Amino acid sequence: MSTIAHTQKRGFAGTVWEYLTTVDHKKIAILYLLAGGFFFIVGGIEAMMIRIQLAVPNNDFVSAGLFNEIITMHGTTMIFLAAMPLLFAFMNAVMPLQIGARDVAFPFINALGFWLFFFGGLFLNLSWFLGGAPDAGWTSYASLSLASEGHGIDFYALGLQISGFGTLMGGINFLVTIINMRAPGMTYMRMPLFTWTTFVASALILFAFPPLTVGLFMLIFDRMFGSGFFDVAMGGNTIIWEHFFWIFGHPEVYILVLPAFGIFSEIFPTFARKRLFGYSSMVFATVLIGFLGFMVWAHHMFTTGLGPVANAIFAVATMAIAVPTGIKIFNWILTIWGGSIEFTVPMLYAVAFIPSFVMGGVTGVMQAAAPADYQFHDSYFIVAHFHYVIVGGIVLGLLGGAHFYWPLMFGTMLSEKLGKITFVLFLVGFHLTFFIQHFLGLMGMPRRVWTFLEGQGLETGNLISSIGAAFMALGIIVLLVNVVITQKKNIQVGRDPWKDGRTLEWAIPSPTPFYNFKQLPLVRGLDAFWIEKQEGKTDMTPAEPIGDIHMPNNSFVPFVISLGLFIAAFGAMYHADEGKDWAIPVLIIGMLITFGAMLYRSIKDDHGYHIHKEDLLDEAEGGTR
Amino acid sequence: MAAEQKFTQHTWPESPEQATLEGKNKFLGFWFFLGGETVLFASLFATYLALKDSVPSDTHAKATDLFELPLVFFMTMLLLTSSLTSVFAMYHMKNYNFKKMQQWLFITVVLGLGFLGCEIYEFNHYYHEFEHKFTSSAFGSAFYTLVGFHGGHVVFGLSWIIALMVRNAKRGLNLYNAPKFYLASLYWHFIDVVWVFIFTVVYLMGMVG
């Protein structure tokens, strides 16, 4: 098959089929971006509804029950269906290019990971239309979630279980890619920081998702199949859920924040035209954060009665994480110090991230003191803290990363002018919304309350908070306009559009050829592309002659495997209901589809295909034969 | 290409499962998967330890009432031996002896099926003689989940090995299927690793109280 076949124009149906069957990390990245972006909007609408309800006291914009569903879905959607996929989008789009690879280690599994996430997210959100969303908070604590009537929690448990399989696969995939498929000359200590953070985050995924899997399994079986893990009457224990959830949940937030840190570590040097300060200590800090992230989970459980010894141990461990994080902050500052700074939109997000995230970090250290946490716990102080680190850290990273990597993913560049408008609106809105919430919490407003009374001093704060949310919404609308206009205009900006790219992803042609590198590049040091530029070269030195390139085949099987689990989930959920005799057969059929597709995949040989040397040489000469 | 290349005993590479990039990737990816499975089973063990003997009333059976060590010992011998026979199979794979590899894999499967048969008998015994069920108590839920998940892994492992044996029966060894056989054998060993902890923590520690 020649390269010409891959560059021919496809109709709409052809493009849809291409995306349904792609195993190309760049296209999968776009799928993650689209799905994650969509769920980000959904989560944002849920946030707006929360803030409208809380704008004034004794409001009845939504009922109490519906409010519980909205807050649950807001948190669950934002973390699992928006932040994770958007970060996966960047990890997929950028990491293989940064290490000089032609794709990830397991392209088929990469696609499978995406479709599992997609169907899990779809299943969860169908709850809105099928009897009600889960309503026990994104943390779904066992006593409450076991008692929740209707199927909302079942949608939560089954949906997240399916999505979780996808994430786990993605983690393993990235780990193997980074270890085995680096270009010649790229030692571990020459990898860009975004690759390092992808590596550590993937290791966290590998170890953090199994406890969640076990916890969700127990929730599913307690609710739907009569087991007694959390049921005290049967000898069970509800604290088991909390442990599993947070043994997963705490590393999860580092899974989210480390790649965001990685994005900033790419943005700062590029727009200060100065190498990252303290590379080795950045790597060390990343690994240490990852390791310590597993040692602190019970700081979410200080008030459950663990006892003073346990509380003390976890308090100290939690405070310790501030140290490597602080190392990173200082290194970023010292990177731009004395640099030749250009305030592009990505750089604006990066510079705003520093104080915003630090504010979230310091309130985290405050909460780490277990006795103090007895006051903060379950108040708006906590809500303020985690939104500061999530929005101020992760979302600013996603927005900055979107601008920074847009040319790499689409060949176009988002408008700087509209980007700056989004930036200002979003940043102002973010601080307006959440800064005041620190004080609301200290004044005693509990979290997860659907309304509050007059005359308690909470009116002004809540109103300001809600106004801030409107600013953020406006900022995102402007971003959407930016995206639509940019893609419609489709002005291709070509290679290395920021002019100061330092790493390999900027060294390849734009739009990126589907095989990434015609010849694997030779890496001579950190910031490999920058080194070549310093010597007056415009391209990387190749590490091999032009030869045949082995590429993977597209496949519809990942879609089918995921669809089977999606179908089976309905069967599992409804099997105990009155009059739903179809449920068990549906469960069985769904499982058969999944395992059948897996068996088909195992048995049918799939060797991929080769791009022949002659076609690559043709391309090099610019001619077609 | 990996599937088409023909070998002899003399030209077969030293570590055939890692002679291709695909093989190297599969090798690493699978070990990492096993790392994740370690944490998964640890979580199930942790739950079991927390809920051991946790029953709603005295009429429910506890560990000391239920477990019979002779049967568990026999099951352990079966599984441990099957681990050895899978090592033999890999030895023959390294020596490019497809027929002997298949024979030892077959013996591995037979031993594994024996283990499964014993376990089904065991669960059935608890269910009927003691009313010890998945849904009868937290102890029951934790026990059947831990030991049952292991049993589920045994089923999956046997299916995997059988599928490989059948699928490749006609075409012998090559660099495309060598990694697949190797991975299945790693999985089988891991199942034995988990069983060592199960018989120790669940059965042995269960009997001492």
Added chain:
Amino acid sequence: MANLHPNSGDPKVTYEYRRKKHAEEMRMQVITFTMMIFFTVIAFAAVGAGFSKWFVIPFVLLLAVVQVIFQLYYFMHMSHKGHEAPQLFMYSGVIVAFVTILAFLTIIWL
């Protein structure tokens, strides 16, 4: 124990050398297996003999750990060259596993 199988210039020599190495490795594995059976028997016997549980429990756990080390290093070749990353990740998994189990033994109460 690293697993170095260098090539000599003569393919026949290499072949003979490799076969010999495989056979030696196989012998090691059979010995390992025998020891594993032995440890299993001792563990069951310790329980059957009715010693105090304060002795039996640490003892059988220790035997289990030793057996698992044998399985990992000799049956699963974790001792061979090229297993650095698997070792790193298995030990990391073990650390997380240990912390989880420790937590469930100490800070779950009823």
